[in-house]
Amino acid sequence: MMQDTFEPKIIAFCCNWCSYAGADLAGTGRLKYPENIRIIRVPCSSRVDSALVLRAFQNGADGVMIAGCHPGDCHYDTGNYHTRKRMMLLKSLMEFMGLDEERLLVKWISGNEADRFKDTVESFTSKLKKMGASGKVRDLRCAK
Amino acid sequence: MCKITEELQQIAAELLKEGKVDLVLGYTKGEQEEQSVPCIVTQPEDASKLIFDEYSEKALSKYLLEESFQDKKVAIVLKGCDQRAFKLMQDESRLGREDVYLIGVECPGMKWGEDLSPFCLHCDYRTPAKEDVDSLLTGADIPEAMQGEPLDHEDSFTDINRLEKMSKEERFEFWKRQLNRCKRCYTCRNACPVCTCRVCVFDRENPDYIDRAKDQMAQHQFYHVIRAFHVSDRCVSCGECARVCPEGIPLHLLNQKLLRELDKFYGEYQAGIDEVPTPLSHANADEPDFFGKEGKA
Amino acid sequence: MRIPQKTAASHQREELADIIRKDVRDCYQCMKCSSGCPFAEEMDYMPHQMMWLTNLGLYEKILNSKSLWICASCLACSSRCPRDIEPAKVMEGFRAMILRERGRTNVSPVIPKGVPRQAVIANMRKFRR
Amino acid sequence: MKIGVFICWCGSNIKNMVDVERVAEATGKMPHVVYTQDVQYLCSEVGQSDIGNAIDEHQLDRVVIGACSPRMHETTFQQLMNRKGLNPYYVEIANIREHCSWVHTDKAKATVKAIDLVKKAVAKSYYAVPLHAESLPVNKRALVIGGGIAGIQAALDIADAGYPVDLLEKESSIGGKMAQFDKTFPTLDCSACILTPKMVEAATHENITLHTYSELEDVSGYVGNFHVTIRKRATSVDEERCTGCGECVTKCPAKVDNEFDQGHSKRKAIYTLFAQAVPNKPVLDRKNCIYFKTGKCGVCKKICPTDAINYEMEDQLIENDYGAIIVATGFELNEPTHLGEYHYGHHPDVITSLELERMLNASGPTQGKMYRPSNGKEPKRIVFIQCAGSRDRHDGNSYCSKVCCLYTAKHTILLNEKFPDTESYVFYIDVRTAGKNYEEFYERARQMGANYLRGHVSKVEPLGDSDNRLLVRGYDGSLGEQTEIEADLVVLATSIEPQQGAKKLAGMLGISSDRNGFYSEAHAKLKPVETQTQGVYLAGVCQGPKDIPEAVSQASGTAAKAIVLFNRGQVKGVPTTAMVDEELCSGCMQCKPVCPYEAISQEMITERAHGKARQRPVASINRALCQGCGACAGLCRSGAMDIGGFTGRQLLAEVDTL
Secondary structure, three states: OHHHHOOOOEEEEEEOOOHHHHHHHHHHOOOOOOOOEEEEEEOOHHHOOHHHHHHHHHOOOOEEEEEEOOOOOOOOOOHHHHHHHHHHHHHHHHHHOOOOHHHEEEEEOOOOOHHHHHHHHHHHHHHHHHHOOOOOOOOOOOOO | OOHHHHHHHHHHHHHHHOOOOOEEEEEEEOOOOOOEEEEEEOOHHHHHHOEOOOOOOOOOHHHHHOHHHOOOOEEEEEOHHHHHHHHHHHHOOOOOOOOEEEEEEOOOOOEEOOEEOHHHHHOOOOOOOHHHOOEEEOOOOOOHHHOOOOOOHHHHOHHHHHHHHOOHHHHHHHHHHHHOOOOOOOHHHHHOOOOOOOOOHHHOOOOOOOOOOOOHHHHHHHHHHHHHHHHHHHOOOOOHHHHHOOOOOOOHHHHHHHHHHHHHHHOOOOOOOOOOOOHHHOOOOOOOOOOOOOOOO | OEEOOOOOOHHHHHHHHHHHOOOHHHOOOOOHHHHHOOOHHHOOOOHHHHHHHHHHOOHHHHHOOOHHHHOOOOOHHHHHOOOOOOHHHHHHHHHHHHHHOOOOOOOOOOOOOOOOHHHHHHHHHHHOO | OOEEEEEEOOOOOOOOOOOHHHHHHHHHOOOOEEEEEEEOOOOOHHHHHHHHHHHHHHOOOEEEEEEOOHHHHHHHHHHHHHHOOOOHHHEEEEEOHHHHHOOOOOHHHHHHHHHHHHHHHHHHHHOOOOOOOOEEEOOOOEEEEOOOHHHHHHHHHHHHOOOOEEEEOOOOOOOHHHHHOOEEOOOOEEHHHHHHHHHHHHHHOOOEEEEOOEEEEEEEEEOOEEEEEEEEOOOOEOOOOOOOOOHHHHHOOOEEEOHHHOOOOEEEOEEOOOOOOOOOOOEEOOOOOHHHHHOOOOHHHHHOOOOOEOOOOOOEEEEEEEOEEEEOOOEEEOOHHHOHHHOEOOEOOEEEHHHHHHHHOOOOOOOOOOOOOOOOOOOOEEEEEEEEOOOOOOOOOOOOOOOHHHHHHHHHHHHHHHOOOOEEEEEEOOOOOOOOOHHHHHHHHHHOOOEEEEOOOOEEEEOOOOOOOEEEEEEEOOOOEEEEEEEOEEEEEEOEEEOOOHHHHHHHHOOOEOOOOOEOOOEOOOEOOEOOOOOEEEOHHHHOOOOHHHHHHHHHHHHHHHHHHHHHOEEEOOOOOEEEOOOOOOOOOOOHHHOOOOOEEEEEEEEEEOOEEEEEEEEEEOOOOOOOOOHHHHHOOOOOEEEOOOOHHHHHHHHHHO
């Protein structure tokens, strides 16, 4: 079965102050989660623009995760308010174009929520496994 | 000859004669009856070339950025939506108000082939505000369909509703069908009066946003999503992007969809009428959180 | 209830203070006395309310209340009062004031069912003449 | 470009789950990678010297590390780069411990992931740009806005440290609200007795300049370099000449309600705010002056022995540069007229706590005598209503005003002490006594006879008797019944609110306010006196309701922050700030409102095009202010805005390798 062998590729943009720290804490706590995720460090979730997300999908990412501080906790005060506004629009446009907006996950994970980080990665990975490979935005010639 | 055209010619001739402006940027009749094209008049006697009718769709304000218009005093003809575009350019420091003489005209609604543009049906800013322009010409022949209250967004952009009701796969197929026709001629971008970047990201070689994706479909999706984003909150609802598309792709639906979402969650905002900052340039704690515990993510 | 213009006279307050040797002003209405009182359900004013009426100077209400006589003097309230006011003692004080003023006891002895012997004996003490 | 890749074992921490040799081998094949090595402990001295030697030997100009989280040892490696004469931002770290070896269980898969992560870092390093932190000199002069107790304290602390301070006050005297109070809880110190010496000290301190009757007109600049314009309103009294003899005040024929006494007394049109005012020189209130209204009068001018009255005096604009700004603008009290059920404004015997405070004050309108405004008689029974407008979402402020519980306890104590035959009834929802010795103080109030009734008052109405008394309808939670009290005087504990002009000031200073209009601190726990704008600090109630000791300690906190800044003498920004590509930027300034630090401004550049020099606007980053969040870069359509260390090109490179 396809589902059994398919390993989704996940690119995660984690803000340096909360979510990246949360992922670090998951490591320090030796929590275990699937290997599918590749984390890219950004100063703040608001640094991520829609071009980066689309580019990740084009490159064959089956899921993209953007993780930032909880609203109100942003290291830069307002960054994640911008993130949620921009990403809501991107998701609704993706949905409108018939793309799988579920493949873009926006999550607030604080620096001490190692469990939340682990749970998020686990559930996102298993969801993407069920959904199968992303083909709709994928640039086939880019795929390795 | 309609009243506005008559007055327009008169004003243009006067402005040129008195030396108040170096040139007048307006419309003249094209080769076909159902076509009006941009036209520059520099001599008072040529003012009679100028016309204004329901085919004068092209937004002229972006011409002002071109090199040949620099350091010149220009008079420009603006419909309601054009004036919004002008105001936005002004707010975004792309041009100053001082050297431009604005001739506002009442718009009778623009034709998309036989029909009226859905943008015009929805438009409640056909005529520029009097205080925003130097002369205002009114008295257009308003077609019956536009005489009442403007239509709601939902009632004029019915295609969005139709698409929203489809299944995801149907929507995908729809856009695949549409976007596969795209030749990336960039006419939509060039016609858009708010696409005013000095260098468009899609014209940049490094990082090369386009060349990387060799697959047509993926490229088109990329281009149109990004363009819709760049325009979204700044769209002045002129409808030029869709009208000029040689392949007839209804790509205005993308940014109108975004506009609808913005209005729904962050309150109505009309670029070029309401004051800047535009909705995407600010964010605060009180806005809805879609990604919290109970959010749709 | 309207708080009357004239509350307890100072001689009454002094009399009470004299008997109980406690300052009811210390009461901050935590209601622990009422929460532990075995007879609170039977009372018209619960112990904390008695304390409160004392503070407000509404002695008439206290002197006419059933609660004074339902109180079994089990001293649960007193032993638990975080302010050391000993509500049982305050009750006793009012009873004493009534008993001093002969003829005032117009309350009939009430002995609810299932009352422990100790309470009955306590009642005997109260109604002794 | 010569890149060296170093993979750390971290003892067994990485090596046990990741095949480090394979990672080194795989990344070694990437373009520009000239050297790879796996090392037992990269952070150790041995590891560091291994990297150093490789840099020397192979002339490496970029270093990629596969090790623990960059949050752990980024600075260690950056310092190494510095020592080797390379820019610290030429080192890139792949997190193969916290994000890989520690969280995975399948060695083969973890090794593949580690290779990906290191490759990603190598790709990112291709586009690395050297970065430097900007440092700017600090102007060692502080501005304190607000001359209340918090402002005075902050000014005194900074001045004592030897730095000049300007103290700005909009009224004609410093002192603020505390000057209006009678006694202070929980010690019952006389407010004036402890405040006045501080006021005098501030006025006479060699490092403090007072600007009374002045307001903030404009602020520009940033931490260390604020440029401020102060508007000194025309007092019509020449400060130099005036001796403060008070002759003009005595003779002035115009009488108006005295705001300082909450309207319970009259003052003249030319007046000093209160007897102990600092500076003790009168100001002329032009709105109520007969001369200014009719052109006739001029008594003050005639009577003044030093000819100090100047009707032609104009507002003065004073410009100054400061390194730090302390905001101590305090609060206002809500006028409870909108709470119709309390009858405030309709019956003279319903007053606010501040009015009572003035009445009790020995230097107040009644010299400390209590009276009923309706008939002047002494009140015998006083009802206090707590939370009148506070903790009221419906018709007031949802927050707690914090000080009312204690000052009401104080009022009942003072009343009991001064007028033993008055009765005090207090209707409350909760009594909050969090503070040193506050519980004891509250106990004392109850001890001394205050009757606390738990329940909110629903209605105050005139009783309609000959004495014009009031009937207070409430509920007594203890007795569990509705309770009515006939009262001679009803006192409302009104809600503390931000100053009317708070929002405008916030806009000028670039600081934010919370939903209630109080200024927001940078972090609720750990940065309680800082704001999001560097160099602007918060003291006192402008940040949220608080009592005097809290306001004073917060003020000293702000002073410490300012002094630290001045001692350091320069501000150092973060190196990873935003950068503008002026070629691409059209100066649309959409990025400006996005920036939480007001670090983006518009700047004109001159450009030669078609043989002509032309001016055009572009966005410009103040690198001392920018903290490098990248919200601007995430929005910029043309890609003109970028973030050092996280450029669009670098992030794309990372995405592209995965």
